[in-house]
Amino acid sequence: MKAVTRFAPSPTGYIHIGNVRSAIYPYLVAKQTGGTFILRIEDTDQARYVEGATDLIKDTLLWLGLDWDEGPDRGGDHGPYYQTQRKEIYHEWAKKLIASGRAYADPTPSETVAKYREESNKAKKAFLYRNYRPKETPEWKVGMPLRFKSEPKDYDYHDEVYGDLHMGPETQDDIILIKADGLPTYNFAHIVDDATMGVTHVMRGQEYLPSMGNYLELYEAFGLERPKFVHLPHILAPTGNKKLGKRDGAKSANDYRLDGVLPEAMLNFLACLGWNDGTEQELYSKEELIEKFSLARVQRAGARYDEQKLYWINGQWIRRLFEEDARALYERSKDFWPASATNYDDEYKFKIFSIIYDRLKTLGDLKTMTTYFFEDPKVDMDMITTNKALKKLSEHEVCELIHKTITKFQSINEWSTQKLQAALNELLTETEQKPMVLFGLIRLSISFAPFSPALHDTLAVLGKNASLARLNAVITAFARD
Numbered sequence: 122m123k124a125v126t127r128f129a130p131s132p133t134g135y136i137h138i139g140n141v142r143s144a145i146y147p148y149l150v151a152k153q154t155g156g157t158f159i160l161r162i163e164d165t166d167q168a169r170y171v172e173g174a175t176d177l178i179k180d181t182l183l184w185l186g187l188d189w190d191e192g193p194d195r196g197g198d199h200g201p202y203y204q205t206q207r208k209e210i211y212h213e214w215a216k217k218l219i220a221s222g223r224a225y226a227d228p229t230p231s232e233t234v235a236k237y238r239e240e241s242n243k244a245k246k247a248f249l250y251r252n253y254r255p256k257e258t259p260e261w262k263v264g265m266p267l268r269f270k271s272e273p274k275d276y277d278y279h280d281e282v283y284g285d286l287h288m289g290p291e292t293q294d295d296i297i298l299i300k301a302d303g304l305p306t307y308n309f310a311h312i313v314d315d316a317t318m319g320v321t322h323v324m325r326g327q328e329y330l331p332s333m334g335n336y337l338e339l340y341e342a343f344g345l346e347r348p349k350f351v352h353l354p355h356i357l358a359p360t361g362n363k364k365l366g367k368r369d370g371a372k373s374a375n376d377y378r379l380d381g382v383l384p385e386a387m388l389n390f391l392a393c394l395g396w397n398d399g400t401e402q403e404l405y406s407k408e409e410l411i412e413k414f415s416l417a418r419v420q421r422a423g424a425r426y427d428e429q430k431l432y433w434i435n436g437q438w439i440r441r442l443f444e445e446d447a448r449a450l451y452e453r454s455k456d457f458w459p460a461s462a463t464n465y466d467d468e469y470k471f472k473i474f475s476i477i478y479d480r481l482k483t484l485g486d487l488k489t490m491t492t493y494f495f496e497d498p499k500v501d502m503d504m505i506t507t508n509k510a511l512k513k514l515s516e517h518e519v520c521e522l523i524h525k526t527i528t529k530f531q532s533i534n535e536w537s538t539q540k541l542q543a544a545l546n547e548l549l550t551e552t553e554q555k556p557m558v559l560f561g562l563i564r565l566s567i568s569f570a571p572f573s574p575a576l577h578d579t580l581a582v583l584g585k586n587a588s589l590a591r592l593n594a595v596i597t598a599f600a601r602d
């Protein structure tokens with residue numbers, strides 16, 4: 122069966138990581154059956170509408186490679202794909218319910234509704250509007266809410282993740298279908314949309330489970346066949362038992378993108394938050410996910426959000442893509458170099474990239490990890506004197522070691538990785554120092570950075586002149602002291 126799935130975000134600004142996962146699973150289900158993935162913008166909540174949010178959603182999907190088959194900018198036979206543009210469709214469907222006696226215009230003023238609510242709260246009873254149904258209901262027109270006329274009963278249904286479920290009559294109510302402003306509620310609109318768009322799998326967060334009683338009643342009132350229901354468990358905050366929220370430090374997908382997280386890694390990480398294929402595999406390309414994903418293996422228990430895991434996966438993806446096509450990955454790194462790199466050519470930067478890529482967690486690390494390739498580092502004597510391996514050395518010994526290094530380096534004709542490696546090993550024997558001490562000192566002297574790639578590689582890329590100049594600068598600094 123060709124699945125028709127949809128991602129139906131509300132353009133309210135921030136795209137939470139959990140929302141993004143709600144796009145990935147429907148995409149995978151559509152693609153693995155050769156079906157259709159729809160993007161529908163649920164913009165009926167005018168109060169929460171944020172300008173530009175739809176563009177952010179579209180950009181995020183495209184960045185992740187989750188292109189939609191139908192929806193904004195793509196068209197399709199079931200449009201429009203913005204709910205605010207589908208008003209007539211909702212009104213037409215609402216009229217079917219009015220005609221069958223299953224919807225009524227509610228003239229009750231909102232203050233009175235608030236009073237009813239208060240009353241039932243006081244009595245410690247669940248507030249059910251059907252207990253306050255107005256006696257007289259006028260003909261419906263915009264300006265007055267249209268409500269469903271519930272006929273509560275028991276419903277059994279199946280959820281692809283949660284299994285066989287039951288909803289009792291106590292959860293069904295006279296929900297608002299169309300608000301006074303003429304726009305539909307989510308509760309009503311999504312049913313009309315899913316039905317008219319031919320959606321086969323309704324996939325969304327588990328927070329919609331408690332409303333299923335109302336939805337099942339609506340499907341029945343319209344005589345609609347039920348789609349498959351797929352409720353996705355929450356992503357849990359890093360600690361505790363609550364749902365991941367903004368406050369738990371989870372950035373939006375776009376923020377991670379700006380930090381240099383690769384879309385391949387983000388897709389991989391999110392798809393595996395709450396799903397696995399039963400093997401030890403941890404890296405999946407989009408194609409592999411399409412092949413292997415199955416709803417049956419989505420875990421009911423919420424998956425815990427682990428940002429370190431995201432960075433680990435990203436590091437793995439950087440390696441994988443470098444090995445596949447180093448130049449192509451380098452091209453993708455261009456926005457992430459330090460400002461001082463601007464005047465350097467691609468050949469030089471590509472060489473740096475080639476020796477450092479396997480230490481990067483994000484492409485954004487380039488900004489902090491490569492500056493000494495582009496500007497002379499400030500000589501920081503404290504970094505040498507407080508270094509664990511070096512602090513046993515006297516000032517005299519430090520200078521002597523650097524002198525010997527300079528002399529050795531000056532004698533190298535061909536400044537290559539191999540020759541440098543040989544020279545460094547000779548120095549080790551000649552000075553009778555431990556690698557940690559000798560190489561640690563040289564490394565610090567040329568970079569004054571906490572990390573650098575293999576010493577011979579770093580020196581080779583930096584070049585003979587720059588390397589010697591930096592070693593000399595350290596001696597000068599000590600002399601001045």
Ligand code: GLU
Nearest residue numbers: 129130131163311324325
């Ligand atoms: N607009 C709803 C939301 O953003 C979508 C729920 C659904 O996918 O049906 O939560």
